[in-house]
Amino acid sequence: MLASADLQQLLARVAQGDRAAFRQLYDATAPSLFGVALRILRHRDRAEEVLQDAFVNAWNRAAGYQAALSQPMTWLTAIVRNRALDELRSGARHSAQSLDEREDAAAPEIEDERADPLGLLEQAADALAIRDCLDAIDGPQRQCLALVYYHGLSHSEVAGHVGSPIGSVKVWLRRGLEKLKRCLGALA
């Protein structure tokens, strides 16, 4: 992965229509972004569609990217996550699938490297030096946060996964997000 400043330079060139820079940007960021989409969608073809849409979107919107407002990787990841969540939530083709079916269908595609979502949240917290703050969030709240953020689970899917009523899950998520906001506040 290139440094943020290098990515910024590439984005500035992409905004001028520089195709070589666009390819460099893709090579440098696509694996990370594809990983994010794949984890949410659990399906290679759908994740690749989302990746394509996101890069086409980035190409068209590069001129509007504001370095002062967000890091390039933040900007790109947000595009990918939004598109992946739209695709997941649209549910036109997959609404009838339960979480278990999704996991089964995805199992051969993301294999053993699929860390549990709570593990990913803890890794991220370590990397961002907010582990103490994260550990102060109650266990069920942390679990719900991780399931939603990394796997894109809906309220009802989370409720099914952790075996708790949907009302409790909503409360946990809202409180968890408030606490997470305080943990991450300094980074924003």
Add this chain to the structure above:
Amino acid sequence: MNYDRAELLDRLAAEYVFGTMSARVRRRFQVIQRTLPAAKHAVEAWERRLTPLARSVPPAAPSAAAWDAIDRRTGGQPSRSAAPAFAWLAWLKPVLGVAVGVVATLGLVRLYPSAVVNVDAIVQQRGTLPESYVGLLTDGANNPVVLASSTRHGRTMSIKILRKVDVPPGKVLQLWALPKEGAAFPLGVVPSEGKGAFQLADTSEKLLSSVPRLAISVEDAAAGRGAAPAPYLLSGNCVKLW
């Protein structure tokens, strides 16, 4: 804005970025973001907060086809990977492409008559309008008169006349593209009432990507490439619907 509303926007933005909103609420909130800067800013703040959490996700390699598709969709050159020895086959591609397309379409229509694509179906499925260029031309009193629209990668310009236009006998209404830079160029002739459509010289994306305005003039005949327009009767913004 009062405090309650700011707090509500912040909570909605958090749910949007985090991913707990349903499809319907997501779409609604996307519209709000486009119209309410405070909502957009709240979303951006949550994106800055939460995106660092994605760094722990293991990377995965997309297939080579993903880049090829991106390159093609952003107007890059088609892949040159074909061996030169087979270059003479290139002319066959469009012919084969059309043939395969016709066969596939016939098959699809036979199997799923209801699946014949129309804009309504796309909107139903995607929940959004298809990517399109849309122009709304108004008269001197700012009345909307002509609606021109074309899908982004399509070559058909659809016209709807919202208010009948009086055209002198023997004259035509010529639609022009007014690019950011350079001279206006003709797109096609539009009817004076009802609806119509005409074929564009290229895809909308090629023709209109840097055209912020459209205009209509009364001409003796359809204008050719390089012709200069008569004074404009109607004009309006041309926007990208995506």
